Amino acid sequence: MNEKIRKTILDNISKSVGKKAEYVDARLVTEDYSEFVELYDGNLEENDTTFENGIGVRTLYNGAWGFAATSDLSKINECFELSLQNAKTASELVSVAITMGKKQKGLKASYESPAKKDPFNVSLKEKIEFLKGIDDNLKEDWIFKRYISATFQKKNQFFFNSEGSEIERKLTDVFATMAVMGLDNEGRMQRRTHELFTKGNGTRGWEMLVDPKLFSSHAGRVKDELAELLKAESLKYGKRSVILLPGQGWLQVHETIGHPLELDRILGYELSYAGGSFVTLDSFGKLKYGSDKLSVSAYGGFPNSPGSFGYDDDGSPERDYLMIDKGLLVNCLTSRAMINEANERAGRKIFKESGGASRSTAFYRAPIDRMTNVNILPGNDGKLKDIIASTENGIVVDNPTSWSIGSNREHFHFGCEIAWEVKNGKKTRVLKNPTYQGHTIEFYNSLTAVGDKSTWLVGQVDSCGKGEPNQAMELGHGVPVLKFENVITGEK
Numbered sequence: 001m002n003e004k005i006r007k008t009i010l011d012n013i014s015k016s017v018g019k020k021a022e023y024v025d026a027r028l029v030t031e032d033y034s035e036f037v038e039l040y041d042g043n044l045e046e047n048d049t050t051f052e053n054g055i056g057v058r059t060l061y062n063g064a065w066g067f068a069a070t071s072d073l074s075k076i077n078e079c080f081e082l083s084l085q086n087a088k089t090a091s092e093l094v095s096v097a098i099t100m101g102k103k104q105k106g107l108k109a110s111y112e113s114p115a116k117k118d119p120f121n122v123s124l125k126e127k128i129e130f131l132k133g134i135d136d137n138l139k140e141d142w143i144f145k146r147y148i149s150a151t152f153q154k155k156n157q158f159f160f161n162s163e164g165s166e167i168e169r170k171l172t173d174v175f176a177t178m179a180v181m182g183l184d185n186e187g188r189m190q191r192r193t194h195e196l197f198t199k200g201n202g203t204r205g206w207e208m209l210v211d212p213k214l215f216s217s218h219a220g221r222v223k224d225e226l227a228e229l230l231k232a233e234s235l236k237y238g239k240r241s242v243i244l245l246p247g248q249g250w251l252q253v254h255e256t257i258g259h260p261l262e263l264d265r266i267l268g269y270e271l272s273y274a275g276g277s278f279v280t281l282d283s284f285g286k287l288k289y290g291s292d293k294l295s296v297s298a299y300g301g302f303p304n305s306p307g308s309f310g311y312d313d314d315g316s317p318e319r320d321y322l323m324i325d326k327g328l329l330v331n332c333l334t335s336r337a338m339i340n341e342a343n344e345r346a347g348r349k350i351f352k353e354s355g356g357a358s359r360s361t362a363f364y365r366a367p368i369d370r371m372t373n374v375n376i377l378p379g380n381d382g383k384l385k386d387i388i389a390s391t392e393n394g395i396v397v398d399n400p401t402s403w404s405i406g407s408n409r410e411h412f413h414f415g416c417e418i419a420w421e422v423k424n425g426k427k428t429r430v431l432k433n434p435t436y437q438g439h440t441i442e443f444y445n446s447l448t449a450v451g452d453k454s455t456w457l458v459g460q461v462d463s464c465g466k467g468e469p470n471q472a473m474e475l476g477h478g479v480p481v482l483k484f485e486n487v488i489t490g491e492k
Contacts, residue, residue, distance in 0.1 A: 001030065001158055001168075005073060009055070012080035013162050016059055021084060023060040023100045025161035027313060029053050029363040031154065033120055037127050038149040042135045044128060055079060056363040061087035063097025069364035100314075101340045106164020107317070111310020114303045115172040115205030119152040122206050130210060137219040138180050143226070144189070145181040150174070150209060151462055153474070157363075165315040172204045173306045173474055175462040176215055180223055184230045190432060192226040192417055193399055194218040195247070198458045200302035200478055208304070225418060228430040235419055235434040237490035241394030241483055242436050243387055243449075248416055249479035250459025251400045253374055256440045257289075257296055258477070260409035261323055261332040262357070262466075263342055264369040274466050275407040278440065279329065281346040287329040290444030295377040296324035298333055298355055305458050305476030307373035314358040318372060321355060327445070333357040335369050361471035368467050373458075375478035379450025384481050387449045388422055395419040395489060396427065397434050413437040436489045443484060451481030 009026050016024045030053055038046040054071035057079050066087025070079045119127075131148050138146045153173040160166055176196035184190045196215045202208065209215060244252060259265065260277040268276060279287065299320040302308060311317050314336045323331045331351070334342075335358035339351035359370040381387055388396065402415035419434035420427045438446075456478055463472040 001028070005076070008076050009160050012077060013160060016080055016084050017162050019084060021059050021061050021087070021162070023162055024058065025159065025315065026055055026057045027360065027363055028055045028158040028160070029155065030158065031156045032362065033152075033154045035120070035152045036149065037124070037131065039128070039131050039135055039147070041146050042132055047124065052362060054363040056360065056366070057083040058366060059083040059087040060098060060100060062091035062094070063099065064090035064094040065098060065366065066090055067366040096341060098337050099340045100336050104163050106161075106166075107311070107315060108166055109311060109317075110168040112170040113172040113308070114203040116203050117206040118154065118172070119174055119206040119209070120154055134178060134216050134219050138178065138223055140223060142230075143180050143182050143223070147179040147181075148177070150176040159311065159313065159315055161315050163315070167311045167315055169310055171309055173462070174204060174206070174209050175460055176209055178215070178219060178222060180226050182226055182230050184232070184432060190226065190229045190417075191401070192222045192229065194222050196460060197246070198304040198460065198476075199456075200304055200458050202304045204304055225430070229418055229432050232430045232432040235395065235431040235490040237492045239486050240489055241391050241422070241485050242487040242489060243384075243391065243394060243396040243422070244482045244484070245384075245396060245398040246455070246457040246459060246479045246481070247398040248400055248414070249376070249482050250461070250477035251403065252414070253296075253376060253477045253479055254371070254461065254464070255403060255405050256409055256412055256443070257324070258333070258371045258374040260440070261374075262369045262371065263332050263334045263338040266332065267338065267342060267345070270466065273468050275409070278408045278410040279332070281342055281350060283329055284332075284350050285328070285330060288327050288445065289324050289329045289441060290327045291447045292326045293379055293447045293450045294324055294327050294444055295322060297322050297375050297377060298331075298357070299373055299375060302373065302458075302478070305373050305478075306460055306462070306474035307371065307476035309372075312354075312356040312358040313360045313367035314354060316354040316356045316358065318356040323374070331355070333369055333371060333374070335367070338369055359473060361473050365467070365469070365471050368471065370466065370473050371464065371475045373476045373478060376450065376480060376482065378453040378456045378480045380452060381449040382452055383454055384451065387451060387481055387483050388427055389425040390449065391422045391483065392424060394422040394483070395431065395434060396422060397436065409440060411437070411439045434489065435491055436487050438487055443487070446485045446487065447482060448485050449483035453480070455481040
C-alpha cells in the first residue's frame with residue numbers, strides 16, 4: 001500500500017490515543033468492486049458495476065464509540081478528529097460503557113481468498129456468452145420465463161488498530177442463480193432454481209462459476225423438475241417427516257440458528273429493525289437447542305465460502321468453535337466489545353474470546369456482529385437414499401420460495417419450490433406448493449437424521465440484511481441433508 005497513507009493513519013491513531021482514546025481502529029478500503037449481470041429470456045436486462053474506496057475510523061472514548069468515514073483520502077486527519085469528537089459526544093449519553101477488554105497483541109497478518117482467475121479480468125462479452133449458453137439449455141416452448149444472473153465482488157482492505165495490528169485482506173466472491181418458471185395445471189406460476197454452491201474447498205475466482213459440476217450442468221435437471229411441478233398435485237396438510245436438502249437447509253440454519261445466535265441481537269441491539277432472539281445469556285450451557293444429532297460450528301477456515309475472510313473488522317482471527325454441541329447451546333457469534341458486555345451483564349464469564357464476527361459491509365459502515373460460516377456438521381446417517389429408506393411417511397424439500405420468522409426467531413413458516421413424497425422408504429412423486437412450519441427448539445429437537453459429508457454443501461448468501469443503516473453482508477452455510485419428525489406441513 002501507499003507508505004505515505006500508512007504513516008498518516010498510524011500517526012493519527014497515536015494522536016487519538018494521546019488524546020485519551022481507549023481504542024482506535026481504521027479500515028482503509030483501497031478497492032471495492034461489484035458487478036451484476038442479469039439476463040431475462042436470454043436478453044441482457046441489467047449490467048451494473050460499482051467501485052468504492054475510502055477509510056472508516058472507529059474511536060472508543062470513555063465507554064462510547066465514535067465513527068467517521070471519508071472517500072477523500074486527503075482528509076484522513078479530519079476523519080480521525082471527527083471520529084474522536086463523535087465518541088466524546090456519545091460518551092455524554094452512554095448508559096452501558098463499552099470496552100474492548102484486555103489489550104491484545106498486535107497482529108501483522110494477511111488473508112487472500114483462493115482465486116485463480118480474477119472475474120474482473122474477464123470481459124463482459126465472455127460473461128454474457130457464458131450465461132447465454134446456459135440460457136440456451138433452459139429454453140423450451142412451455143417455459144414461461146427464464147432468468148440467469150451472476151454477481152462478482154472483489155475487495156482489498158487494510159486494517160490498523162491502536163494495539164499495533166496491521167492486517168491486509170483480499171477477498172473475492174462469485175454468486176450465480178438460474179431459474180425457470182411456468183404455469184401449472186391450475187394456472188399458477190411455479191419455478192425451479194439452482195444457486196452456485198461450493199463444497200467448501202477449491203478456489204473462488206471465475207473458474208468456480210465455469211465449473212460445470214457447480215452450476216451450468218444443473219440446467220437440465222432444473223428444467224426437468226419444473227416440468228414435473230407443472231403437472232403435480234399440491235401437498236396436503238398433515239404431520240409428517242421433513243427431509244431438507246441443502247438448498248433449503250441453508251435458509252433454515254440462517255434464520256433459526258444463525259440470526260438468533262448473534263450476540264448483539266441477544267443483548268437487544270437489533271430489536272427495532274431485525275428483531276431479537278429467544279436465547280438469553282442464561283441459556284448458554286443449559287438450553288437443549290436440538291437433539292444429540294445437532295452440532296453447529298461457526299468455522300470460518302474452509303477456503304471456498306463468502307463467510308471465510310481470515311480476520312474480522314476488530315482484527316480478531318476467524319476461528320473454529322462449536323456453538324451447539326450435540327444439541328446443547330454452548331456459544332454464539334461474538335465480537336470483542338459484545339463479549340465483555342455480555343459477561344458483565346451475566347455476572348459470569350460465558351465467553352472467553354471473540355468469535356471473529358465483527359463485520360462491516362463497507363468502509364462507511366461501522367462493524368456489527370454478523371454471521372460468518374454457520375454450519376451444521378455432517379453426521380453418520382448416510383446419503384440421501386439412506387435417509388429416505390428409513391422414512392415411512394414424509395417429504396423431501398428444496399429451495400425456498402417464502403419465509404416468515406418470529407421476531408425473536410422462536411417460530412417459522414417456510415414455503416419451498418418442490419417436494420418429493422416419501423412413502424415406506426421410497427420416493428414416489430413430485431408435489432407442488434410445499435410448506436412446513438414449527439417452533440425452533442421443538443423443531444431441532446425432532447432432528448433424527450443428519451447426512452454424511454458427501455451430502456454436505458455450502459450455500460452462498462450474497463445479501464443478508466442487518467443493522468441501521470442497513471448493511472447487506474455475504475456469508476456461507478455448510479449444511480448436510482437433514483431429517484425432522486412430526487412436522488406440520490401443507491396448508492389447511
